[in-house]
Amino acid sequence: MKVVDFHCDVLCKLLEDEQLTFRGNKSGALDVTYERLQAADTVLQTFAIYIPRALNGRLEPILESIDRFHEHVLACENMLWVRSARDLETCLATGKIGALLSLEGVDGLQGKMSMLRTMHKLGVRAAGMTWNNANWAADGVMEPRGGGLTGLGREFVDECDKWGILLDVSHLSEQAFWDTAERTARPIIASHSNAKRICNHPRNLSDEQIKRIIEKDGMIGITFVPYFVGQAERVTVDDVVRHIEHMCELGAERSIMLGSDFDGIDVYVEGLAHPGELVHLKEALLLHYTEQQTERFFSGNAIDFLLKHLP
Template identity: 50%
Template sequence: MRKIDFHCDVISKLLVDHSLDFHKEHFASRLDVTLQALLDADYMIQVFAVYIPSNHPKDMVTVLKSIDIFYERVAKHPNMIVVDSAIDVERCKATNKVGAILSLEGVDGLQGHVFMASILYRLGVRFAGLTWNAMNWAADGVMEASGAGLSSLGRSFVEKCNELGITIDVSHLSEKSFWDVWQLSSKPIIASHSNAKAICNHPRNLTDDQIRAIVQCEGLIGLTYVPWFVTDGQMARMEDLMKHINHMLALGAENQLVLGSDFDGFDNNIEGLRTPRDVNDLEQLLLQHYEREFVEKLMWRNAYQFLIQNLNPKR
């Protein structure tokens, strides 16, 4: 079964450690996601996030350096396709190559310059989260105590992204910021790597009202494997992911659920779910409990339909 994953943090690891090579399998002990792992697991598309670690300058130079890593050290391979249009998505479906899409996880590096969205779009960025967990010039993050929402510049950035065709990712936003984006955006929004708060009460997970709102706007929710977003204070297992799936299905999210692993963004993986290859085992587990049609929706069909409908037909 093909697979599409809406979030991984390989680029930030490559930014920090220049010795790592995404294309060479002997680095698999230090990278969750490698090209060979994606090929072995029959991935159609992987979204690669640009995230600036705390020990790097949060400026446009670091953002551009990360994008250069994407093109030169990730996507520059005959078995990969850079995806920035619906036509590219169709090419991925028709081949056994892996598509690669750029996402921005936090706009800190733009330093309040909304026009940079146009440059990022031209460079291939198709998703953008406004914050990581903290407050920045655009919005409050989910870990801020103030409970504030979008700034005026943040609102302008959302409007600019709508105009360009960059989808807003709400996974790290405060609740007020989430609702500001949801009300303002004229396009569907996504939560690329968040689970259900009713099942695991972590600030990074989505409330029932947020899940319903994403269903209403025909967005996407990426089921994530971060253990502390899956269970409260206990060892997480693959079976625990089904509690989140069942809860979101009950809220009408059958056509919104996709994969949002967050591979390479955390340590202490769920037992048996450490690399894209292991998602084959997750697939087999889900087939024991759900109809094949839904498992295919979760693994790739929902994501595929969203990308076809929301990426521009051609660059």
């Protein structure tokens, strides 16, 4: 069963530790590696450009992260850079693993739309305006004041629409979520968020937000961050399935994809510590859903969406 995962933080680890390698990594420091993507039968992995707070606010770490993407990820012979629907079609036809770039937090663009256009030229095809804090574009989900988009944030949304960059709402405050959903003419994605009704965490989506994403023909990436999945000490694959079940009850069967957040976490759902363990989620889903439905959650929905909405 093919896999599409819309969020991992490999590039951040490669940025912080120059000794790490994406291929042939034996240190155990990376969840997502070239070999594990191959073993999981991955058709596409999205690599987030997330800049840790100590380096954030400047353009240079973003460019360095893109350099790591080229030097480590695209250097593997079976990886293919996905910037267009045609690139994804090539992956499907050849069996290559697609690699897509997203930007998680736009602090380093410093409010300049020219820098956003440069990111597009450098292959970025999805962007979340904030991490959990506030910046020049919007308030993040953990910002106490709970503000929405700024004037520059609204301009950013318009520019993303113009260039076909997917807007990722996972880390936005609720007000910024609604501001974005109302302003953009295109579908929105929540690359790595779960259902707040199942696990009441600020980073998860309310039923109203889930329904709005569905109405806009968007996508929701089910994430494996344990404290977004369940509040018990022991969080299992079955708990992940509960989020999928709830979203399906709201009408999201065609809007669900995977957004693991591997390499952005240091604790794991039992049996979901890296791409090679996705088989456990597949087995759990097949107890509740058909093989065709499970395949859609694993890759089919995301592939259909990207073929329609990538340039």
